[in-house]
Structures are given as structure tokens and as C-alpha cells.
Amino acid sequence: MIRRHIVFTGWVQGVGFRYRARHAAGLYGCTGWVRNEWDGSVSMEIQGEPEAIDQVILAIERGRYVRIENMETRLIPLAEGERGFTDD
Numbered sequence: 001m002i003r004r005h006i007v008f009t010g011w012v013q014g015v016g017f018r019y020r021a022r023h024a025a026g027l028y029g030c031t032g033w034v035r036n037e038w039d040g041s042v043s044m045e046i047q048g049e050p051e052a053i054d055q056v057i058l059a060i061e062r063g064r065y066v067r068i069e070n071m072e073t074r075l076i077p078l079a080e081g082e083r084g085f086t087d088d
Helices: 017-028 050-061
Strands: 002-011 031-036 042-048 067-076 085-087
Touching: 002 050, 017 031, 017 042, 017 050, 017 085, 042 050, 050 067
Parallel strands: 031 085
Antiparallel strands: 002 042, 002 067, 031 042
């Protein structure tokens, strides 16, 4: 189990990104959150098995209008007791 903080840039706001992230996280058993940022990027903290997190990101990328140009990723400490995945 790991937790990643990810900042996505590209065509990531107003294209269903957060909805897809929430849906995929539930499908693959991940927890965390996703939110739009003022600069047009999207931030996410996601926790789960590494393979499940990779599947969530692939599901987001398959979005019809989503175009991820860059992802800045770093490992962060686990959030013990976290339940669910929210979009702010």
C-alpha cells in the first residue's frame, strides 16, 4: 500500500477528469481526493496498491477529452483510516 501526491497538467479541467478519477478509484479500491487548482492543473492524493493506482490513472487518461501532458508524482505518508475518494 502506497500514497502518491500527483499534479496533472494539460487539458485536465472541465473535461470530466475529477468524475473519472472518483469513479475509477472506487472501481479499483483506492482512497484519497482530487481537486482543480487555480493554475489549471489538477492535484490528487491517491492511496492503494501500486497496480491499482496505475489502473486509476490509465482510466482517467482514457477519458474522451482528457489530455495529460505532464504528471509530477511523489510518494507521501499513508493516511491511516481514510475511507473513500472525494473530489473537491
